[in-house]
Amino acid sequence: MTKEHSKWFQSWFDTSYYHILYKHRDYKEAEVFIKNIVNYLNLDKDDSILDLACGKGRHSIFLNTLGYKVTGLDLSKNSIEHAKTHESNSLHFDVHDMRDIYKTQFEVVLNLFTSFGYFEEEADNFKVIQTIKSSLKQNGIGVIDYMNSPVVIDNLIAQNTYEAEGVKFELKRSYTDGFITKDIKVNDADEIHHFEEKVRAFSFQDFETMLSNVGLHLLDCFGNYKLEPFNSKTSERLILIFMAND
């Protein structure tokens, strides 16, 4: 196993356990958010959309049912294999690392449900912003849906357990050196597996800097999937809307 293959985000998201743990973050949640965001963005029916780090494609699939041409990209082979069962002329999925520039440009690029901040190196996280920028057509719109880090840190539950589909999870959370870490112990029929999530706790100001450094212009910021205004002290989410100017 190479060093690169031992990164937490390459192993954890490719397991069935990730999907069991987050099964409550479902298609219904995705549909509510997508309806609101599509309404807000006022897109043309022939607009093309990139869902960067799409997982099994819950947002992509729903966007496609609304008539848009959608491409979903993700590093997880298993998730893309699942998503591909939904492919059509106007819905495509591919295995792709979001740090690498993609071959096509789109009117809209989405990065949803905290699919950002996974890399130890600042330069790698910044590469994702560069991928978003280079994937946008002129006047294209980008959307990043991220956690609101200060609220997550203030409300961190140090330890809890969860059980679903016969699998037991023991979860431990901490905030160290600018990263929010979730240690995940899985007990599946008495077989024990260990995983980790480690996400850089970027703030609104961090995003402002990263976006402006790459020439992306912030248009709006929302605090939840109903698209209510962002408040750094109380909002659940940090949803950034921005535009490529050149």
Ligand SMILES: C[S@@+](CC[C@H](N)C(=O)[O-])C[C@H]1O[C@@H](n2cnc3c(N)ncnc32)[C@H](O)[C@@H]1O
């Ligand atoms: C929190 S999940 C969100 C998935 C999807 N956006 C959703 O809302 O269901 C994060 C996703 O990022 C993907 N991911 C992690 N590292 C990646 C990388 N370097 N390039 C592309 N996708 C990556 C994972 O495989 C996972 O599907």
